[in-house]
C-alpha cells in the first residue's frame with residue numbers, strides 16, 4: 001500500500017496527459033506545438049495586416065499536419081479523430097485566431113464531406129492537393145438571406161443534361177477570396193426546405209488560379225476580429241458543375257451538412273478550450289509580476305478568485321469536450337453533447353477573454369499585449385458554426401420540447 005504522504009500530496013503542477021491521448025498523439029503535440037510557436041507565432045502581428053500567406057498552409061501540408069485524420073490513399077496519415085483535437089489545441093500557440101480558422105475550414109469543415117460523401121474520383125481529384133496545402137478549400141453554407149436557418153438558403157442548382165447550373169450568392173465565407181474550390185450547399189428543389197438541399201464541390205479557380213466562368217468574389221468583408229483571415233461574399237452566375245461533383249445524395253444535403261457541423265463544432269470547442277488556456281497562462285504570468293499597493297496583484301483575493309473561476313470553467317469545458325469526443329470517435333452520434341460542448345466552450349472562452357482583459361487593466365486594452373486581439377477574435381465563436389441561441393434550440397429540442 002502506498003504511503004499516505006505520497007498518496008495525499010496534491011499534484012497541482014502535474015501536466016499529466018488526458019487518458020484520451022496516446023504517446024503518438026503526444027508526440028504530434030510536441031512537434032506541432034514547437035512548429036506553430038517557431039513558424040507561426042512570430043508572424044502573428046504581420047498577418048493581421050497582410051492575411052496569413054498560402055505558403056504557411058503548404059508548409060503545414062509538407063509536415064503532414066493537414067492530413068492527420070485522412071486515409072493514406074489520399075495522402076493522409078489515417079489517424080483517429082483525436083488528432084484533429086490535438087491540431088486545434090496546438091494551433092492555439094499561433095497567437096492569431098484568423099490563421100487557426102483558415103486552417104480549420106480546410107481540415108475540419110470543407111474536406112471531411114468530400115472524404116465521407118464524395119465518389120472515389122472526387123476524392124482523388126480534391127483531397128491529395130488539399131492535404132498538401134497546395135489547393136485551398138472553403139465551405140459555403142451562409143447566404144445574405146439565411147444563416148442559422150440553413151433550410152432557408154436559396155442558391156439554386158438546376159439539372160441541365162449531365163451537369164447542374166448554379167445561381168446564387170454566399171456570404172461570410174472564410175478562405176472564400178483565395179479558395180481553389182468550395183463545398184457548396186445548394187437547393188436542387190426550391191419548393192422544399194430540408195429535403196431540397198444538395199451539396200456539390202465546385203471549382204472556384206482553374207489551374208492557373210483564374211476564377212472560373214460565372215464565379216465572382218463580390219466583396220471581401222471587414223470584420224471585428226480574425227483579421228488575418230479573408231472573409232468573402234461570393235456570387236455564382238450560371239456556373240456549370242458536372243453532376244458527378246455532387247456529394248452524397250440529391251435532397252439529403254441538409255442531413256449531410258448537419259453531420260459535418262458535428263465534427264466542426266467539437267474541434268471549435270477544443271480550439272476555444274486551448275485558446276482560453278493560453279490567455280489564462282499569459283494573464284497568470286502578468287498578475288505575478290504586476291504590483292499595486294505594494295504587492296503583486298495576483299495576491300489580491302479578488303484577482304485570485306478570478307483565476308479560480310477561470311481555471312474551473314476551462315477544466316469543466318475540456319472534460320465535456322473530451323468525453324464527447326470519445327463518444328464521437330467511438331461511433332456514436334452524440335448531437336446533444338457536441339452542441340453543449342460547443343456552446344459551453346464558446347461562452348467560456350469569451351468570459352475568460354473578458355476577465356483576462358480586466359486583470360491586465362489598461363494594458364489589456366492595448367494592442368501590444370495581444371489579449372485585446374484575442375478578445376475580439378474569440379467573440380466569433382458564439383456566432384459561427386451555430387450561434388448560442390441555435391445551440392440552445394438544438395439541445396432543448398433533444399428533450400422533446
Ligand SMILES: Cc1cc2nc3c(=O)[nH]c(=O)nc-3n(C[C@H](O)[C@H](O)[C@H](O)COP(=O)(O)OP(=O)(O)OC[C@H]3O[C@@H](n4cnc5c(N)ncnc54)[C@H](O)[C@@H]3O)c2cc1C
Pocket residue numbers: 105139140141142146147148149171172173174175223226231380383384385386387388389390393
Ligand atoms: C468571420 C465569420 C466567418 C464565417 N465563416 C463562414 C464560412 O466559412 N462558411 C459559412 O457558410 N458561414 C460562415 N460564417 C457564417 C456563420 O456561420 C453565420 O454568421 C452564423 O451561422 C449565423 O448566421 P447569421 O449571421 O445569418 O445570423 P442569423 O441566422 O440571422 O441570426 C441572427 C441572430 O438571431 C438568432 N437566431 C436565429 N435563429 C434563431 C432561433 N430559431 N431562435 C433564437 N434565436 C435565433 C441568432 O442566434 C443570432 O443571434 C462566418 C461568419 C463570420 C462572422
